[in-house]
Amino acid sequence: MTLPAEMDAxxxxxxxxxxxxxxxxxxxxxxxxxxxxxxxxxxxxxxxIKVSLASINPSDVMFIKGMYGQPRxxxxxxxxxxxxxxxxxxxxxxxxxxxxxxxxxxxxxTNWGSWAQYAVAEAAACIPLxxxxxxxxxxxxxxxxxxxxxxxxxxKDDGAKAFILTAGASQLCKLIIGLAKEEGYRPIAIxxxxxxxxxxxxLGAAHVLNAEAADYKASLKQVLKDEQPRIxxxxxxxxxxxxxxxxxxxxxxxxxxxxxxxxxxxxRRPDHLIxxxxxxxxxxxxxxxxxxxxxxxxxxxxxxxxxxxxRWKTDVTAIVPLAEAMRRVPGELAKPNGKVFxxx
Amino acid sequence: MTLPAEMDAxxxxxxxxxxxxxxxxxxxxxxxxxxxxxxxxxxxxxxxIKVSLASINPSDVMFIKGMYGQPRxxxxxxxxxxxxxxxxxxxxxxxxxxxxxxxxxxxxxTNWGSWAQYAVAEAAACIPLxxxxxxxxxxxxxxxxxxxxxxxxxxKDDGAKAFILTAGASQLCKLIIGLAKEEGYRPIAIxxxxxxxxxxxxLGAAHVLNAEAADYKASLKQVLKDEQPRIxxxxxxxxxxxxxxxxxxxxxxxxxxxxxxxxxxxxRRPDHLIxxxxxxxxxxxxxxxxxxxxxxxxxxxxxxxxxxxxRWKTDVTAIVPLAEAMRRVPGELAKPNGKVFxxx
Numbered sequence: 001m002t003l004p005a006e007m008d009a010x011x012x013x014x015x016x017x018x019x020x021x022x023x024x025x026x027x028x029x030x031x032x033x034x035x036x037x038x039x040x041x042x043x044x045x046x047x048x049i050k051v052s053l054a055s056i057n058p059s060d061v062m063f064i065k066g067m068y069g070q071p072r073x074x075x076x077x078x079x080x081x082x083x084x085x086x087x088x089x090x091x092x093x094x095x096x097x098x099x100x101x102x103x104x105x106x107x108x109x110t111n112w113g114s115w116a117q118y119a120v121a122e123a124a125a126c127i128p129l130x131x132x133x134x135x136x137x138x139x140x141x142x143x144x145x146x147x148x149x150x151x152x153x154x155x156k157d158d159g160a161k162a163f164i165l166t167a168g169a170s171q172l173c174k175l176i177i178g179l180a181k182e183e184g185y186r187p188i189a190i191x192x193x194x195x196x197x198x199x200x201x202x203l204g205a206a207h208v209l210n211a212e213a214a215d216y217k218a219s220l221k222q223v224l225k226d227e228q229p230r231i232x233x234x235x236x237x238x239x240x241x242x243x244x245x246x247x248x249x250x251x252x253x254x255x256x257x258x259x260x261x262x263x264x265x266x267x268r269r270p271d272h273l274i275x276x277x278x279x280x281x282x283x284x285x286x287x288x289x290x291x292x293x294x295x296x297x298x299x300x301x302x303x304x305x306x307x308x309x310x311r312w313k314t315d316v317t318a319i320v321p322l323a324e325a326m327r328r329v330p331g332e333l334a335k336p337n338g339k340v341f342x343x344x
Numbered sequence: 345m346t347l348p349a350e351m352d353a354x355x356x357x358x359x360x361x362x363x364x365x366x367x368x369x370x371x372x373x374x375x376x377x378x379x380x381x382x383x384x385x386x387x388x389x390x391x392x393i394k395v396s397l398a399s400i401n402p403s404d405v406m407f408i409k410g411m412y413g414q415p416r417x418x419x420x421x422x423x424x425x426x427x428x429x430x431x432x433x434x435x436x437x438x439x440x441x442x443x444x445x446x447x448x449x450x451x452x453x454t455n456w457g458s459w460a461q462y463a464v465a466e467a468a469a470c471i472p473l474x475x476x477x478x479x480x481x482x483x484x485x486x487x488x489x490x491x492x493x494x495x496x497x498x499x500k501d502d503g504a505k506a507f508i509l510t511a512g513a514s515q516l517c518k519l520i521i522g523l524a525k526e527e528g529y530r531p532i533a534i535x536x537x538x539x540x541x542x543x544x545x546x547l548g549a550a551h552v553l554n555a556e557a558a559d560y561k562a563s564l565k566q567v568l569k570d571e572q573p574r575i576x577x578x579x580x581x582x583x584x585x586x587x588x589x590x591x592x593x594x595x596x597x598x599x600x601x602x603x604x605x606x607x608x609x610x611x612r613r614p615d616h617l618i619x620x621x622x623x624x625x626x627x628x629x630x631x632x633x634x635x636x637x638x639x640x641x642x643x644x645x646x647x648x649x650x651x652x653x654x655r656w657k658t659d660v661t662a663i664v665p666l667a668e669a670m671r672r673v674p675g676e677l678a679k680p681n682g683k684v685f686x687x688x
Contacts, residue, residue, distance in 0.1 A: 069619030237614045256614045267609040270581045270600045273626030275413030280624040282617030 018066030
């Protein structure tokens with residue numbers, strides 16, 4: 001197969017980090033630009049992938065805005081995740097094994113993102129795909145599904161049946177709620193719209209609380225009292241998360257994996273850490289995979305089976321052609337409840 | 345031995361909890377009153393102790409002000425810790441074993457404090473004392489020494505040789521610094537006065553940084569870079585502690601055991617929890633002892649030996665007669681570097 005010298009891509013306009021700003025994407029222009037760039041060559045342990053479909057995760061938005069915990073490299077393509085076909089590999093046998101295969105991939109630390117016609121990923125961050133998996137599921141196969149399995153594993157290890165989720169209507173939380181329902185756990189989902197209550201309840205949430213509702217504070221208190229959750233999986237931080245953590249019972253663990261609220265959280269109750277053995281920690285999939293190679297392998301198989309047999313399904317808001325991405329992505333992302341993809 | 349019906353004591357004037365206020369004791373009157381109260385009777389598993397000497401810990405000050413994580417009971421004697429002689433016991437054999445013995449005691453959950461002629465403590469919270477131990481060491485035998493041994497144990501379990509201490513010139517930190525020196529660890533003590541630098545360095549601190557110094561920020565940065573500490577034992581919280589935690593390297597653990605600063609800590613870097621695997625937790629001796637009965641037993645023996653052979657020594661600022669306590673205690677506590685005792 002002959003590769004072109006150049007390709008279309010959405011290129012980062014910023015470098016390094018930027019000060020916190022709201023987590024929604026108000027426009028593409030300040031952060032990425034449509035452009036042409038040379039098709040990269042994979043290093044020894046890497047793969048060059050012809051991208052079929054690239055996903056847009058909340059972490060991508062945080063990253064292009066300079067608010068994700070990894071520095072941007074100006075002029076490189078954005079996009080953490082996608083699905084495609086391996087068209088070239090490095091010399092390492094672990095990379096060569098993937099030649100010609102259809103893979104889900106995470107670009108992680110390669111600086112060659114998925115919002116482009118071609119992407120580079122470490123072979124270790126690629127998953128060979130089973131037949132029968134839709135592109136829409138495969139393109140969102142790593143970040144959300146593995147995070148869901150890993151974080152629900154934390155809930156199971158902790159023991160208590162009830163647990164709390166902020167950003168409860170996100171694709172990630174829907175996956176977690178599905179897992180929890182199957183195993184008899186009781187997710188308490190915090191959302192911001194009443195129309196999210198019915199679908200999440202149908203999926204398996206034991207309680208869905210609208211943080212904008214007038215009776216939210218009282219409902220939260222009652223639910224925490226009845227359910228005694230211990231794990232709090234938080235994508236938000238800020239005052240919303242602090243209030244939940246402060247109201248949680250003994251031995252509560254606040255596990256932060258995202259920061260949708262730019263406002264900082266204030267630790268008003270250090271006495272709860274001391275006398276109630278509460279704690280605060282983070283979750284990062286990359287670190288979890290590094291520390292749990294076996295768990296990762298299991299999760300990869302489990303996630304594919306769930307998508308193929310229909311227990312999981314990626315809700316699709318839109319598949320936007322790369323050429324229309326600059327104009328359409330912010331508007332599509334603003335729609336609730338589904339995922340937005342870029343098609344090169 | 346005939347027991348009197350009534351005794352002198354310093355009695356709590358407040359009930360339950362109060363809003364945060366500065367952690368120093370500006371006066372006794374708002375919080376305790378000298379008074380007479382009936383001599384209590386020990387329950388089955390408890391001891392009645394004729395108090396020889398009662399200590400004043402930072403946790404006592406927080407407690408009488410209503411800022412410690414346990415509720416006050418109005419009209420009961422204050423004081424968490426002391427030394428004395430057992431003059432009556434409950435019917436439980438574990439209590440009877442202590443009859444007539446000299447003990448260090450912690451009043452913990454009995455509501456009968458040590459700032460009185462007689463105190464009640466659970467037998468399980470009493471330590472029979474070896475001969476040769478001074479009253480000044482025995483009266484401060486539980487809270488600080490066991491906390492020092494337990495928290496230094498966390499440092500050792502974590503592995504990194506360097507660790508950080510706020511309120512570095514406290515009696516507790518001096519004990520920890522002594523332990524650390526013996527075993528080749530490198531304590532980094534944060535203080536607020538230049539005259540605390542030389543004595544702490546002599547004790548074994550690898551670095552002593554004055555947080556009020558003009559070059560503090562730069563020194564802290566350099567020391568953290570050189571020493572790569574992972575455990576942060578914090579008695580302060582607030583902005584001072586947040587700035588230290590934010591500057592610490594990967595896998596830093598912020599362990600909060602006190603709250604000398606009433607100003608809340610602000611979590612500005614949730615990304616450090618996510619991407620650098622930092623975490624925040626609390627330490628409470630009562631909980632540690634409950635979970636580590638073997639460790640507690642070892643620590644009790646170890647602490648006594650250290651005081652008897654001179655490796656540890658309690659620095660005494662003043663021994664104040666109970667009758668003079670209302671007038672003199674705040675002034676004595678304001679003096680740096682030593683402990684203040686009440687003598688009934």
